[in-house]
Amino acid sequence: MRIRTSTRAAALVATGLLGVTIAACSGGTKPASDGAAAPSAPQGGSATVYPIQTDKTLTYWAELPGNLTGVKAAHGEVPFFQEWQKRTGVPLKFTTAPTNQAKEALNVMLASGNLPDMIEYNFVGFPGGPEKAIKDGYILKLNDLIDKHAPNLKKYLKEHPDVDKMIKTDSGSYYVFPFIRGDDVLMVYQGPIVRKDWLDELGLPVPTTIDEWTAMLRAFKEKKGAAAPISVTSKPRIFNEFGSGAFVGAFGVTRGFYLDGGQIKFGPAEKGFKDFLALFRSWYAEGLLDKNIATVDTKALDANIASGATGATVGNAGGGIGKWQPLVTAKDPKAKLVAAPYPVVNKGDTPKFGQREQPFSQQGLVAITATSKNAELAAKMLDYGYGEEGHLFFNFGTEGVSYKMENGYPKYTDLIMKNPDKLAPAQAMSMYFRSNYNGPFVQDKRYIEQYLALPEQREAIQVWQKTDMAKHQLPPITPTPEESSEYAKIMTDIDTLVDEMTLKIVLGTEPLDSFEKYVDKMKSLKIDRAIDIQKSALDRYNKR
Helix, strand or coil: CCCCCCCCCCCCCCCCCCCCCCCCCCCCCCCCCCCCCCCCCCCCCCCCCCCCCCCCEEEEEEEEHHHHHCCCCCCCCCCCHHHHHHCCCCCCCEEEEECCCCCHHHHHHEEEEEEEEEEEHHHHHHHCCHHHHHHCHHHHHHHHHHHHHHHHHHHHHCCCCHHHHHHCCCCCCEEEEECCCHHHCCCCCCEEEEEEEHHHHHHHCCCEEHHHHHHHHHHHHHHCCCCCEECCCCCCCCCCCHHHCCCCHCCCCCCCEEEEEEEEEEEHCHHHHHHHHHHHHHHCCCCEECCCCCCHHHHHHHHHHHCCCCEEEEEHHHHHHHHHHHHHHHCCCCCCEEEECCCCCCCCCCCCCCCCCCEEECCCEEEECCCCCCCCHHHHHHHHHCCCCHHHHHCCCCCCCCEECCCCEEEEHHHHHCCCCCCCCCHHHHHHHHCCCCCCECCHHHHHHHCCCCCHHHHHCCCCCCCCHCCCCCCCCCHHHHHHHHHHHHHHHHHHHHHHHHHHHHHHCCCCCHHHHHHHHHHHCHHHHHHHHHHHHHHHCCCC
């Protein structure tokens, strides 16, 4: 998954210019009789016949999926993108943005004025918002194109008004071909992960409270020799995986904006964030937190977990447990990774926050640029993913290669689950289809039923689902262009300040009491105005 995300979305997490917080709500595709989430053929209008007969080549800009970092260098080398062109009949020329540098690369491209036909990016987080991107001539308003040339997507949105509400602006503008999670089971995929074999050896329970976590990490350090008892990625920002409330949520806040009693709050400006900083400051000082926490990237974290230097982290069920379990088993056949609940302060409490997506997750979004001379062709190509054939392709790949039909169920082949080139399932999946991260299609729950091959992975989803996150997340609101420009400027400064504050206080280069100074600084940088903008946007969203 994502993975963040991943998937995602895995992904989050896609790289939005504002680091927009993803939100959760129920909904999604209604299951078919076999439990799948497959769209039916469009009714009314003329469906596109694929492959399209054309002599045109379209240009496509996107970031390379994180799962393929180190596996492939560009989209054109990936079997999925090669086959996508064959199936739709539309040749593509790709520009591949460097992983985790999409924001910077996009800014350079937009400044040049030399735009491709399609851009895959989180335009929800564009400075000024999607309407500003349309107004400034970067991307097209897609209402007419969807109405006339995207019958598959049009039908889906008509049948799912909750999703339709999410993917357009307050004024009703469609601006991207969206990534849609087609079932509730696809909404949760990330949370705390621990070495269960170590816990069993040490006679410790899977931790649920902050105190139990502290005791566990001390035991990992003192009795298992773990040099970095807990470690997480800090790229592109410090504690990158904590955005949905891991650990910080135990103190009643998140890293971003959230709803509390009907009010919008910003976590780093609340007292609970100071409590979180105090905890991690103490863990760092005691050697429980990775001493290199400021610079940990995916490769470093993988190495720590594989070597046994790290016994706890925050990651995905698929790209986390699924990737790391073979690594730890290779060193110790008894090694076992399992999910831990999102920690709380008081035993028995339900975690307030945790990772939980919504059907429209703001990742894998594809816009058609305003300068494209082939907008109709691009719309027809992108609509492929929302039809029956495209649904199977995006979620399962090519029949006979990456999946085979067994009694109407698309089952992944050994090319995916036992890859002969020793690719992890998450990597093999990203080579042949997109269901384990994102893109312009509706994600099918039959993917996750197979992706989570280990019982520990399936159990992880159940463990991580037990939070109150749905009560506190903001929907995908969009400020007006004027508000968004102001908001972007404010939040760029605020986010930089929060990252600076977090790093300095946790590493001990500034005293914990400097937190109040930082909160005062946030106020001078107009955090209250940012909250007001969010509230206005939420009011408009509720009236859509």
